[in-house]
Amino acid sequence: MMDRPSFQEAFGRIQVAHTYREQGGVGIYTLPAFSARPEIDHGFSARIGGVSKPPFTGLNLSFTHDERADVMENYRRFSRGAGFPEDSMVMDSYEHGITVLQVDRKDRGRGYTRESLPACDGLITNDPEVTLITGHADCMAFYFFDPVKKAIGLCHAGWRGALGRIGGNVIAQMRKAYGSDPRDMLCGVGPSICPKCFEVGEDVCEDFEAAFPVCPLRGVNGRGNPTVDLWQVAACQFMEQGVLPEHIFLMGVCTQETMNLYSYRREGRTGGMAAFLRLKME
Numbered sequence: 001m002m003d004r005p006s007f008q009e010a011f012g013r014i015q016v017a018h019t020y021r022e023q024g025g026v027g028i029y030t031l032p033a034f035s036a037r038p039e040i041d042h043g044f045s046a047r048i049g050g051v052s053k054p055p056f057t058g059l060n061l062s063f064t065h066d067e068r069a070d071v072m073e074n075y076r077r078f079s080r081g082a083g084f085p086e087d088s089m090v091m092d093s094y095e096h097g098i099t100v101l102q103v104d105r106k107d108r109g110r111g112y113t114r115e116s117l118p119a120c121d122g123l124i125t126n127d128p129e130v131t132l133i134t135g136h137a138d139c140m141a142f143y144f145f146d147p148v149k150k151a152i153g154l155c156h157a158g159w160r161g162a163l164g165r166i167g168g169n170v171i172a173q174m175r176k177a178y179g180s181d182p183r184d185m186l187c188g189v190g191p192s193i194c195p196k197c198f199e200v201g202e203d204v205c206e207d208f209e210a211a212f213p214v215c216p217l218r219g220v221n222g223r224g225n226p227t228v229d230l231w232q233v234a235a236c237q238f239m240e241q242g243v244l245p246e247h248i249f250l251m252g253v254c255t256q257e258t259m260n261l262y263s264y265r266r267e268g269r270t271g272g273m274a275a276f277l278r279l280k281m282e
């Protein structure tokens with residue numbers, strides 16, 4: 001187990017970078033280190049484009065409150081703009097838990113044109129005919145790529161899922177299913193509520209400190225209330241599994257502060273974004 005100084009040293013080797021592009025009328029956030037890998041394609045949706053009406057205005061990719069037909073049209077636009085086949089999508093069915101399901105081509109359309117998967121916040125696959133999709137508002141997306149075993153994972157990590165170590169569980173499930181070695185794996189974190197904006201109650205902050213004692217995750221905001229650095233919590237659970245800090249990449253984009261993203265914390269009733277990850281055909 002790491003001590004706190006060695007965690008801080010390791011965290012210093014993590015890269016924080018993102019790129020943003022607009023293509024086919026939609027916006028896509030990416031991790032440069034993942035874009036550099038020709039074996040995979042990934043991204044995270046922005047708000048521009050789309051047909052949803054207020055209060056969801058834009059490219060809402062959450063089915064929770066909006067018109068289903070509008071959200072499906074938004075997915076069509078997103079898949080075209082991002083360049084993956086619409087009929088390859090398999091969607092999570094989130095419950096803020098830590099369940100991870102292994103999926104393949106037989107699951108294509110689940111949660112979209114077919115019945116939802118059983119409750120799960122994480123998906124893994126080694127099937128290049130599948131595009132993994134997870135939904136997000138202020139919650140983190142974790143991206144996983146094992147270039148040796150050619151396997152991927154994607155999950156939705158709200159604060160409860162992050163506290164429960166869903167990221168660690170995705171890595172554990174990839175080890176079990178595909179024989180992945182964490183030292184080979186690349187891990188990424190998408191846009192989410194940032195360390196300075198994520199204000200919590202003292203009890204929640206203490207729960208995180210108890211669960212991640214080496215991780216300097218506590219902050220304080222201008223109102224004197226505690227904040228939690230979920231990006232450090234993410235990195236900590238990847239490193240606990242043996243992922244190298246130089247293989248961890250954060251986009252460093254805050255949903256609450258970025259008007260081109262939906263934020264539950266900023267707006268209340270609103271829409272959501274989607275993360276996608278797929279293996280490219282050989």
Ligand SMILES: [Zn+2]
Pocket residue numbers: 193194195196197198254255256257
């Ligand atoms: Zn922020």
